[in-house]
Amino acid sequence: MRQSYDAVVVGGGHNGLVAAAYLARAGMRTVVCESRHKTGGAATTESPWPEAPEFKVTRLSYVMSLMPPTIIKDLSLDRHGYKVFPMGPYYQAFPDGRSISIWSDDAKKNYEEIAKFSKRDAEAMPKWDAWLGGLADVLGPMLLMVPPKVGSKRPGDLADLLRMAWRQRGIDVRTVGDVTRLMTMSIADLLDDWFESWQVKAPIAVNGVIGTWAGPYEPGTAYVMAHHSIGDVGDGHLGSWGYPEGGMGAVADAIRRAAESFGVEIRTNARVARTIVRSERAEGVVLETGAELRAPVVVTSLHPRTAFLDHVGSANLPDDFVRDIEHWKTRSGVVKINLALSELPDFTANPGSQLQPHHTGSVEMAPSMEYIERAFLDAREGRAAERPFSDSVIPTTFDRTLSPEGTHIMSLFSQWVPAEWADEPHTEELEAYADRLIDEYDALAPNFKRSILHRDIVGPYEMEHEYGLVGGNIFHGELSVEQLFHMRPAPGYCDYRTPVRGLYFASSATHAGGGVCGIPGWQAAKAALADQRQGRLAGVRKLLTSA
Numbered sequence: 001m002r003q004s005y006d007a008v009v010v011g012g013g014h015n016g017l018v019a020a021a022y023l024a025r026a027g028m029r030t031v032v033c034e035s036r037h038k039t040g041g042a043a044t045t046e047s048p049w050p051e052a053p054e055f056k057v058t059r060l061s062y063v064m065s066l067m068p069p070t071i072i073k074d075l076s077l078d079r080h081g082y083k084v085f086p087m088g089p090y091y092q093a094f095p096d097g098r099s100i101s102i103w104s105d106d107a108k109k110n111y112e113e114i115a116k117f118s119k120r121d122a123e124a125m126p127k128w129d130a131w132l133g134g135l136a137d138v139l140g141p142m143l144l145m146v147p148p149k150v151g152s153k154r155p156g157d158l159a160d161l162l163r164m165a166w167r168q169r170g171i172d173v174r175t176v177g178d179v180t181r182l183m184t185m186s187i188a189d190l191l192d193d194w195f196e197s198w199q200v201k202a203p204i205a206v207n208g209v210i211g212t213w214a215g216p217y218e219p220g221t222a223y224v225m226a227h228h229s230i231g232d233v234g235d236g237h238l239g240s241w242g243y244p245e246g247g248m249g250a251v252a253d254a255i256r257r258a259a260e261s262f263g264v265e266i267r268t269n270a271r272v273a274r275t276i277v278r279s280e281r282a283e284g285v286v287l288e289t290g291a292e293l294r295a296p297v298v299v300t301s302l303h304p305r306t307a308f309l310d311h312v313g314s315a316n317l318p319d320d321f322v323r324d325i326e327h328w329k330t331r332s333g334v335v336k337i338n339l340a341l342s343e344l345p346d347f348t349a350n351p352g353s354q355l356q357p358h359h360t361g362s363v364e365m366a367p368s369m370e371y372i373e374r375a376f377l378d379a380r381e382g383r384a385a386e387r388p389f390s391d392s393v394i395p396t397t398f399d400r401t402l403s404p405e406g407t408h409i410m411s412l413f414s415q416w417v418p419a420e421w422a423d424e425p426h427t428e429e430l431e432a433y434a435d436r437l438i439d440e441y442d443a444l445a446p447n448f449k450r451s452i453l454h455r456d457i458v459g460p461y462e463m464e465h466e467y468g469l470v471g472g473n474i475f476h477g478e479l480s481v482e483q484l485f486h487m488r489p490a491p492g493y494c495d496y497r498t499p500v501r502g503l504y505f506a507s508s509a510t511h512a513g514g515g516v517c518g519i520p521g522w523q524a525a526k527a528a529l530a531d532q533r534q535g536r537l538a539g540v541r542k543l544l545t546s547a
């Protein structure tokens with residue numbers, strides 16, 4: 001069976017849906033092919049416990065911050081159900097019975113909290129926030145730019161991108177220098193330059209290692225912190241994150257509804273087997289069923305190994321590009337644990353299981369820099385962390401659509417297990433790993449273990465085999481310096497185009513990905529539409545109509 005469209009989008013994750021929405025909005029007859037039974041990809045809300053369908057978990061990604069207002073507005077996402085509750089502070093309880101809460105929007109409270117550990121750090125915190133604000137002035141707009149392409153008439157590397165940002169925004173030389181430092185420093189070294197107490201440094205360091213195959217002492221982790229600190233959730237507070245009502249699946253659903261309102265056709269259970277390439281041009285895709293969907297524009301939002309090596313095939317790609325994709329680093333060692341709780345954790349440091357401010361934000365398990373580092377070293381040495389670290393949230397402190405009254409959902413984003421666990425399920429070891437993390441929380445909040453009603457563990461193997469996140473990397477590829485900006489996904493191909501004409505790349509493995517930001521989908525659609533306007537694809541159309 002053969003059908004024709006103006007555009008085929010491969011993958012119904014949020015980026016695929018964003019790309020499809022923009023293409024259809026511009027008048028293209030667009031179809032999305034999604035292999036799973038539902039759209040959303042890593043932005044998904046599910047009920048993992050058949051015996052308790054009333055509990056819904058945001059199974060992989062869990063908080064929003066990075067989606068630019070342009071996309072939210074263009075797609076009228078608010079009208080389609082997009083609503084985000086800004087979350088509370090970073091909270092860490094310590095074994096000595098103390099705790100710290102760090103807010104993104106309350107300098108006075110921060111001063112009181114931090115001064116418990118160091119007056120000097122309390123005074124440094126507003127300066128740190130202002131410093132991050134300066135960096136966001138550079139990095140924020142850079143995330144929305146197409147990096148200059150190596151080999152094009154425009155100059156093309158990170159330095160040029162910085163120069164462009166500098167010229168356009170009048171940013172001072174010091175800030176450009178600070179951005180350069182971010183690329184090369186470790187988050188631990190950077191925080192040592194600013195703060196003295198480990199109680200302050202450890203919770204901030206978490207953002208430097210989220211989803212990253214690197215401990216806090218590894219160069220480049222300072223940038224990962226910045227990547228996670230330059231968004232907001234529309235509340236005007238830099239670095240703030242929020243819980244979408246209905247979980248992250250509701251964000252994808254809002255984008256899907258927007259896409260459908262522009263006429264996009266969504267096909268689920270439609271796994272793409274290969275991209276049709278003739279004379280170095282994409283002409284459509286073949287589904288696993290053998291059905292052919294022909295179109296002069298193909299946008300793929302899959303992991304680069306799947307999109308290029310499996311679907312296009314090395315024979316249709318330049319050797320250098322094949323080598324770059326083969327060498328693409330795609331490890332995380334992340335384990336996502338979702339819990340249904342009968343009550344909120346009753347921390348010894350902040351007693352009570354009734355709702356309190358510290359329950360409303362990130363309830364961290366990162367009590368010191370050494371704790372985080374040790375967890376990474378364990379995994380790098382080939383075993384699961386003896387004492388896992390976790391960035392955990394309880395979205396039901398705001399969002400009452402996810403669990404019955406009086407109960408809660410807790411989302412534990414934890415690290416690390418060996419990256420190679422993406423090759424085998426390691427079910428029993430993952431259960432033991434989850435037990436150890438739960439014990440760590442129980443030591444700080446003694447009602448924790450007994451409050452657990454159900455648990456769901458998603459390890460690297462499931463991430464790869466169920467969700468297509470090859471190697472278990474949460475961003476389709478590591479956010480390491482050699483894979484950023486003009487290098488994402490490969491030098492010469494950072495403009496959302498690929499070596500195959502008519503094939504565009506919208507995955508989180510492009511500039512501005514990862515995260516649920518929609519920028520790759522938006523940029524890939526813009527590239528396709530620009531090429532359409534310039535008639536570069538006219539030849540393909542002719543071929544297709546004569547085929």
Ligand SMILES: Cc1cc2nc3c(=O)[nH]c(=O)nc-3n(C[C@H](O)[C@H](O)[C@H](O)COP(=O)(O)OP(=O)(O)OC[C@H]3O[C@@H](n4cnc5c(N)ncnc54)[C@H](O)[C@@H]3O)c2cc1C
Nearest residue numbers: 011013014015035041042061062063272468508514515516
């Ligand atoms: C555990 C975890 C926690 C995270 N936490 C956060 C967070 O809190 N906030 C945040 O902003 N980001 C977070 N992220 C990252 C973020 O979720 C991803 O970067 C983003 O969702 C990726 O979106 P995407 O559309 O590029 O790709 P995906 O979501 O991976 O979508 C690709 C889609 O393609 C489908 N597919 C695969 N193969 C085929 C095929 N052959 N044919 C057709 N379809 C196919 C997949 O099923 C999937 O639906 C997290 C990720 C994970 C895994």
